[in-house]
Amino acid sequence: MLSSPISYRIVEGALVLARKSFPWQAIYQMGQFALNQTGRAYTGKVPLVWTSAFFPVEIAWSLQLCPFSPEVAAAFITGIGFGQEALSMGEEAGYSRDLCSFHRCIAGAARAGHLPRPRALLASTHLCDGAPLLFQNMAEIYNAPCFTLDVPYAADRDAEVYVAGQLERLWHDLAEATGRRPDRVALGETLRHSNGFRENMIRANELRCRVPSPISGNDMLAFIYLFFIGQGSREAAEISACLAKEIEEKIAGGRWGGVEKFRLLWLHLKPYYSNEVMSFIEQAGGVLAFEEFNHIYWPPLDPDEPFLSLARKVLAHFDYKPVEERIRVIRELAEKYRVDGIIHFSHHGCRQSTGGSLILKEALQEAGWPVLLLDGDCLDGRNEAAGGMLTRLQAFFEILEERKEGCLI
Amino acid sequence: MITAGIDIGSLSTDAVLLRDGEVLAYSIVNTGAQARAAAERAFEEVLEKAGISASEVDSVVATGYGRMSVPFAHSQVTEISCHGCGSAFLDPGVRTVIDIGGQDSKVIRLDRQGNVSDFLMNDKCAAGTGRFLEVMADRLELSVAGLGEEDLKAERAAEISSMCTVFAESEVISLIARGVPRPEIIRGLHRSIAERTAGMVNRLGLTPRVMMTGGVAKNPGVVRALSEKLGTEIIVPPEPQIVGALGAALIARKKRSGKGV
Numbered sequence: 001m002l003s004s005p006i007s008y009r010i011v012e013g014a015l016v017l018a019r020k021s022f023p024w025q026a027i028y029q030m031g032q033f034a035l036n037q038t039g040r041a042y043t044g045k046v047p048l049v050w051t052s053a054f055f056p057v058e059i060a061w062s063l064q065l066c067p068f069s070p071e072v073a074a075a076f077i078t079g080i081g082f083g084q085e086a087l088s089m090g091e092e093a094g095y096s097r098d099l100c101s102f103h104r105c106i107a108g109a110a111r112a113g114h115l116p117r118p119r120a121l122l123a124s125t126h127l128c129d130g131a132p133l134l135f136q137n138m139a140e141i142y143n144a145p146c147f148t149l150d151v152p153y154a155a156d157r158d159a160e161v162y163v164a165g166q167l168e169r170l171w172h173d174l175a176e177a178t179g180r181r182p183d184r185v186a187l188g189e190t191l192r193h194s195n196g197f198r199e200n201m202i203r204a205n206e207l208r209c210r211v212p213s214p215i216s217g218n219d220m221l222a223f224i225y226l227f228f229i230g231q232g233s234r235e236a237a238e239i240s241a242c243l244a245k246e247i248e249e250k251i252a253g254g255r256w257g258g259v260e261k262f263r264l265l266w267l268h269l270k271p272y273y274s275n276e277v278m279s280f281i282e283q284a285g286g287v288l289a290f291e292e293f294n295h296i297y298w299p300p301l302d303p304d305e306p307f308l309s310l311a312r313k314v315l316a317h318f319d320y321k322p323v324e325e326r327i328r329v330i331r332e333l334a335e336k337y338r339v340d341g342i343i344h345f346s347h348h349g350c351r352q353s354t355g356g357s358l359i360l361k362e363a364l365q366e367a368g369w370p371v372l373l374l375d376g377d378c379l380d381g382r383n384e385a386a387g388g389m390l391t392r393l394q395a396f397f398e399i400l401e402e403r404k405e406g407c408l409i
Numbered sequence: 410m411i412t413a414g415i416d417i418g419s420l421s422t423d424a425v426l427l428r429d430g431e432v433l434a435y436s437i438v439n440t441g442a443q444a445r446a447a448a449e450r451a452f453e454e455v456l457e458k459a460g461i462s463a464s465e466v467d468s469v470v471a472t473g474y475g476r477m478s479v480p481f482a483h484s485q486v487t488e489i490s491c492h493g494c495g496s497a498f499l500d501p502g503v504r505t506v507i508d509i510g511g512q513d514s515k516v517i518r519l520d521r522q523g524n525v526s527d528f529l530m531n532d533k534c535a536a537g538t539g540r541f542l543e544v545m546a547d548r549l550e551l552s553v554a555g556l557g558e559e560d561l562k563a564e565r566a567a568e569i570s571s572m573c574t575v576f577a578e579s580e581v582i583s584l585i586a587r588g589v590p591r592p593e594i595i596r597g598l599h600r601s602i603a604e605r606t607a608g609m610v611n612r613l614g615l616t617p618r619v620m621m622t623g624g625v626a627k628n629p630g631v632v633r634a635l636s637e638k639l640g641t642e643i644i645v646p647p648e649p650q651i652v653g654a655l656g657a658a659l660i661a662r663k664k665r666s667g668k669g670v
Contacts, residue, residue, distance in 0.1 A: 358612070365527070387474055388513065392530055395489035402490075402524045 005042040026243035041116040047178040052123040052131035058232030062190035063180040074105035078272040078379045100349035101379035126151035155315035163311035188303035196237030203244040212257035217288020261285025267292045267344040273381035289337040323356035327363045341370040348377040372396040414657025417475030420511030424451035425654040434458035444475030470661040495656030497523025504616040509625035511539040536572040537605035560630030563592035603634035620644045622652035
């Protein structure tokens, strides 16, 4: 079912019928885009490339390839209830339970034949050091070439030149491996789409400073799909434009807002298996005012210097730097979105995110924000005591309430 | 004003009745398989002890893992806030609360006003909890209550390196087979719990004064091992098991009157 393009066409059709029930047409459009992309991935008509979460996907779009994010697919598989089966198969394949569940799930789903066969795999070494190794393993299984972008930790001029050189070579090699013609004009056009997405998301993010929040953070977490897959596509630019316009209209119409008991900043991702975390937050009067993953941190791309500007974008990520940089960015976001508290979802197995979380928590607490490190797993619910997670959240809200109201209500 | 706090834990359910901030009575019953029934039993028992009827109680707050299963509660508050509130009431100078319950352990930091400012909670495994001690007591053919007394007879502690309940039980079996005296094994187990708990305390940041609550605080062996490990005195209230319920009753009063505790 998962690997049949027809399934996605059927759901796409069903989505059209449900169009009006979507609170945001941008989400509807993104759903259509995601289904169309996934369906295309399984038809095999367009050369398919797997891209790791932080790889500059513009490279794939510029060669008219079909990018596919196995990490997003793992979240989707988990969301529709096949996660445990895939995780178990990944573990049977030799992936330890101490590894990131996204990677275990991908390995298992690949083994089960749920994932589309790639013509090439594109991985980046920054932010997630498990992904390039997983991709190398997958490349052997699928007998496809794996291109790894080596991103140095220091973001200086030498690093920019080094990464840009790799990207240019990779672009040519990928074109050859997939039978595409490298076209600088198409590359420039892709970068313009990417800039469009960037500008629209900045516009949407600025609008989200309004109190009360004009859009739910849980809805906004869905847009991570565009960050992982869409950047450089015409569709992502259009969908983000639609999003910004809809938020503007909602504010202009004066028909937004509700009671906001606590404004929250959400760090990292969320659990995708069946759980009550987001509904619990909502019921308790919590609002995700902003999410770390929706922050636009990179400068605009220059179509005249495509590889150098893509290199700058890759190197600009605030999480791929000493933890002080993440602290600086999170503090800025907390101030900008006037949050009452910060929740860091500490995904088990993610060293990049959880490694510095204690330092981050201490620094943010010193600056005056209550911080909850919510230990959990995005995909693997087998080790989670649901009650314990909700108790932590409730206790955190009780702290916020005490600070705000002076008593527990 | 009469208020009640009901703390439904995994092993015991505790109830406290307060009249204008003074404890009227308390009860402790086994939770068993039905949290709701345990809450009703604990409430009935505490009402009987105080000689009052349920209709005289102005407000009830439920806490603990079974807090949602108390139909007669007016609101539910986490055990983290309740243990914090109860501890601050018993000793306003307390800044760190260690609550080791039946199935989880918590470290709570209090600010100068006695409000919870931060906390850590371990509920991922039984290591360092009351359940850990239950398993070991069973293996050593003792009651849980007898562990503390037996610890006092030890001249030294046996080395127990595992924190995991299953692995530690295997180690205990090996120590029994080697003829290591039972008190030494028990002291080793208490040190294992102390090691685990001290890690949580230090992660949150140790700020004296420290109070220990929850059923495990009744075990002097654990308290001593933890005190030694942390290098600080640990205050244990006369009945540490009811601190959560006491906090719940205090919060019930606060909610009802809109005043501070």
